[in-house]
Amino acid sequence: MSPINDTDLDRLADYAAGLLDPQEERRVDELVRTDPAWRQAHQEIADAQPRIDAALAGLGPVAMPQDVADRLDAAFARETGPADPGTAKVIDISRRRRWTRLAAGTTAAAAAVAAIFAGVVALSGGGLQNNAAPSSGQGVAAPRPNLPSQNALALGPATVLHTGTDYTRRSIGGTADGDKTATSVPGGAPNAQTNPDLSAPEDLGRLNDPVALRGCLAAIVAVHGGTPSVVDYARFEGRPALVVILVGTGARRVVVVGPQCGVAGPAEIYTATQ
Amino acid sequence: MPAPDRVQAVDPQRPADDAALLRAHVAGDRDAFAELVRRHRDRLWAVALRTLGDREEAADAVQEALISAYRSAHRFRGDSAVTTWLHRIVVNACLDRVRRRSARPTVPLADTEPLPVPAVDSDTALDVRAALARLPADQRAALVLVDVQGYSVAEAATILEIAEGTVKSRCSRGRARLAALLGYLRNPVPGPDVPSQTATTGEEGRR
Structure with a gap:
């Protein structure tokens, strides 16, 4: 009696499915007719087919879990990046003016830009609400700029982003009020790319x-009045900086501040109106 | 509802078909690709999950595959349906992961080790998911597409970029091995000197 090993099982499976070439088919046919082990295995494979069908059918459909779907959406959002492919990782804040006009409001502008970032925190008057997806900080959540606030402060709602983008005067655009970093940028020319490190x-x-x-x-x-609409933990010409967009005073104002903002004034590095 | 992949442009008044969405993505529509994936993600997920048998690995594979698709969409020539293309990329990502996993010496792999065939005792039979995970990866992928997800042999062949005869062979061999692993066969015993990988090499050229 010949044992049916893996190789024989494959041959038998191909035989049962009619996939063997004629010569090999004759060989297996002979084995099935003359060898009890082959005959039995052949019969069992045939008999097992309905059970195999049932077992596989029993796996049933599965839906992509929501957290996996969220991770995917976040990954796409990161890929999408800024609207202008020519400035891949540099966010052109001046571009937001057009979105603002189109949306007739800062919340829509914030929503438009927020999709490109890895984490979004909606800052309401009552405190910070972290909307970031839970998986490895990779999630993107829709901004919620109009969160109801029981204790609304003058700051109002703002979308808080953590892009790490290295902004420049050019990428921010607008009309500068002052240039407080003209002599302080190390290394000469400003870096216009995001530094992922x-x-x-x-x-x-x-x-x-x-x-x-x-x-x-x-x-x-x-100092400037208005209301923060977007806050981005980023860089400005190579240095750590918080980039804040103020609205509500007629013109949109971008204010770039350093890590000591709030200690003794805003620690402003750069500002411009758009 | 229009047949897939025939509409030439995205009409905001009606749902775009897959090809139109892909074209819109290539043309710069920032939402088109995500929408395309939303349509098919459950099936893509099922294929990845069943092929890899591990939720986290499947999640990583799907993401890796779809980001690759996102970036290479401009190279899609329309030779197959968009869904076929997406499935192909996902399946390949899964199989790549299986191959990479096989390079790790500490992780036993179904597709690199001889397939243990269970004894008659049905208590040793595996759950169908576990049994599926023990199949050689190529057989598993074909079985998942055809026998679990219900794709035709022709569709599976296009997705896997192999001949239809090869798909049939992988499915029939996979089903026979499943039958053994699930305890439906009484007679077979393992051939200790015949790795399963060797056993599958003969079907590659089938048409």
Whole structure:
């Protein structure tokens, strides 16, 4: 009696499915007719087919889990990046003016830009609400710029982003009020690309504290007025910086501040209106 | 509802077909690809999950595959349906992972080790998911597409970029091995000197 090993099982399976060439088919046919082990295995394979069908059918459909779907959407959002492919990782803040006009409001502008970032925190008057997806910080959640607030402060709702983008005067655009970094940028020419090795939240460590952030935004508003609509933990010409967009005073204002924002004033590095 | 992949442009008044969405993505529509994936993600997920047998690995494979598809969409020539193309990329990502996993010496793999055939005792029979995971990866992928997901042999052949005869052979061999692993066969005993990988080499050229 010949044992049916893996190779024989494959031959038998191909035989049963009619896939063997005629010569090989004759060989297996002979084995099935003359060898009890082959005959039995052949019969059992045939008999097992309905059970195999049932077993496989029993696996049933599966839907992609929501967290996996969220991770995917976040990955696509990261791929999408800024609208202008020519400035792949550099966010052109001036572009947001057009979105603002189209949307007739800052919340829509914030929503439009927020999709490109890895984490979104909606800052309401009552405190920070982290909307980031749970998986490895890779999630993108829809911004919620109009969260109901029981204790609304003058700061109002803002979309808080952590892009790490290295902004430049050019990428910010607009009309500069002053140039407070003209002599302080190390290394000469400003870096116009995102530096993935430099993580903005760590560089701006103290401003990760909601209280410190609120103090910083209050200091900015105290100087410029308006309401923060977008806050981005980023860089400015190579240095850690918080980039804040203010609205509500007629023109949109971009204010770039350093890590010490709120300690003794806004620690402003650069500002411009758009 | 229009047949897939025939509409030439995205009409905001009606759902675009897959090819139109892909063209819109290539043309710069920022939402088109995500929408395309939303349509098919459950089936893509099922294929990845059944092929890899591990949720996290499947999640990584699907993401890796679809990001690759996102980036290479401009190279899609329309030789097959968009869904076929997406499935192909996902299946290949899964099989790549299986191959990479096989390079790790500490992880036993169904497709690199001899397939243990269970004894008659039905207590040793595996759950169908576990049994599926023990199949050689190529057989598993074919079985998942045809016998689990219900694709035709022709569709599976296009997705896997192999001949239809090869798909049939992988499915029949996979089913026979499943029968053994599930305890439906009484007679077979393992051939200790015949790795399953060797056993599958003969069907590659089938048409």
